[in-house]
Amino acid sequence: MFQVIGLASRASRTQAMFRSLRFNSSNTQMNWVDFFKLRTESKRINVAASSLTSLMGAFATLAYLGNVEIDVEQPIFGIDPFMVLGALVVVGGVAGYLVGPSFGVRVFNMKNSKVLPAFKAKDQIFLQRIKRNRVDPSSQSFSNPVPDYYGERINSLSKYKQWLRDCNAFRRKTEEFL
Incomplete structure (x- = not known):
């Protein structure tokens, strides 16, 4: 229950941030x-x-x-x-x-x-996606390392898609071998 309330308040804060960005800058789309x-x-x-x-x-x-x-x-x-x-x-x-x-x-x-307001808004969205899609590092090993936990090496869409595939492969390996 507390997580639902926390997610709802976080979503409303994000929506308020986007509304303020829409009115405060001329080019919010990036x-x-x-x-x-x-x-x-x-x-x-x-x-x-x-x-x-x-x-x-x-x-x-x-x-x-x-x-x-x-x-x-x-x-x-x-x-x-x-x-x-x-x-x-x-x-x-x-x-x-x-x-x-x-x-x-x-x-x-x-x-x-x-373009700073639009960049910061997009950065917030990107970091939320990283947080949502990253894997649990508690099951890592030498043969199955965690793929870029913070997403620091992601600098293009193709690398982001590759990171998602790597995360899915990590999850699949941890489920199969544990």
Whole structure:
């Protein structure tokens, strides 16, 4: 009973979102091909932003550590100082890499501001389809791995259809062999 109420409220929220999109934007209709192109573009922008911020973080850490006076003969926490400095530069690069997608999302939103409401609505529909059709990973094994649980590698209609076939094959294998 609680699931029916939850589904009904979720459906009414989705309908309200689509109604507000219909009145707030001029072009709410987006086909799946355009959606997957924008989704691929978003991922590429995020990777590029992560790469740039990773380099900036590593170089900023290196520039800071280059100005700090360190006695190279004294160990830091019992470790060679050059190893510690190298590890700090790597940590600065990793921190920059983690900050990158926040900049990438902003760049993508500014670049595609006209179609952003339609893209977000289509993305919500896509994620609901992924959630509805994905398999239960509790029965996975080395010989029967779960097919892309979050749908991250789906970037076209043909890959989505292949993902659906893979999910059905996974379900069939788990029913036959368990």
